[in-house]
Amino acid sequence: KVIKDLFRQYSSLIDQQYVRTYHNLQHIYVGLNLIEEHFDQSEDDINTMLTAWLFHDYYYSVKHSDTNEVNSARAAMGVTGLDIITELIMATKHDKVAMTYPAQFIQDIDLATFACEDHQYWSDLVRMEYAGYSDVDFYQGRIDFLNKLMRLKNNKLFSTSHFSCFN
Numbered sequence: 001k002v003i004k005d006l007f008r009q010y011s012s013l014i015d016q017q018y019v020r021t022y023h024n025l026q027h028i029y030v031g032l033n034l035i036e037e038h039f040d041q042s043e044d045d046i047n048t049m050l051t052a053w054l055f056h057d058y059y060y061s062v063k064h065s066d067t068n069e070v071n072s073a074r075a076a077m078g079v080t081g082l083d084i085i086t087e088l089i090m091a092t093k094h095d096k097v098a099m100t101y102p103a104q105f106i107q108d109i110d111l112a113t114f115a116c117e118d119h120q121y122w123s124d125l126v127r128m129e130y131a132g133y134s135d136v137d138f139y140q141g142r143i144d145f146l147n148k149l150m151r152l153k154n155n156k157l158f159s160t161s162h163f164s165c166f167n
Contacts, residue, residue, distance in 0.1 A: 022125035023060040028053065031109045038162040039105055051080060052088035052106060062130050069093040094145075097152050104159035111149075111157060115166035 031053045039049050055076035060068050073086040084102075091103035094111075098104040113122035130138045149157055156167040 019128070020060060021128040022122065023057045023129065027057065027113075030112070034109050034112055035105075041102070045102065048082070048084055049088065049102060049106065051082075052076070052085045053109065055079075055085065056089045056092045056106070056110070062132070094149060094152075098159060101160065105162070108158045108160050108163040112163065114157060115163065 032050060035046065035049050035053060039046055041049070055072050057068070057072060058075045059071035069090050069092055073089040076082075076085045076089055088102060088106045091098050091107050092110045094107060098107050113119060116122065126142075127138060130141075133141070146157075153159060156164070158164055158167055
């Protein structure tokens, strides 16, 4: 019931925002599948990870990218009351080195489309979300983001063993 209600709210929220071609339910669905396939923890830990993933892009705006995770974490806290969910959502900001396996894992899931076979498809969806930006600004932003990640993670994009083969 909670998940169905969340998806209904998520869909309604997305409908009220600009067109979310990448940060939408498809992105959430792909991540849920990756978590179920690769996150080999206890059932409680898996449920925590699934909940954090469901909420991690609850709010997403290209124009307010500095508050996306904070707003999404607040929404999750209002529903779950769990600090760990907030911590995992904040890890998807990718502004610090993740110190725990769950935080590293959710970051890797969030970056998984960089390593998939249909990377160009996903990149095109991201580009559509940023349609209001010039090509120069968009691609410079992508380069800056990837460079930041590489500096934070010692020239590696992924942190966990499940995704390290893509580094």
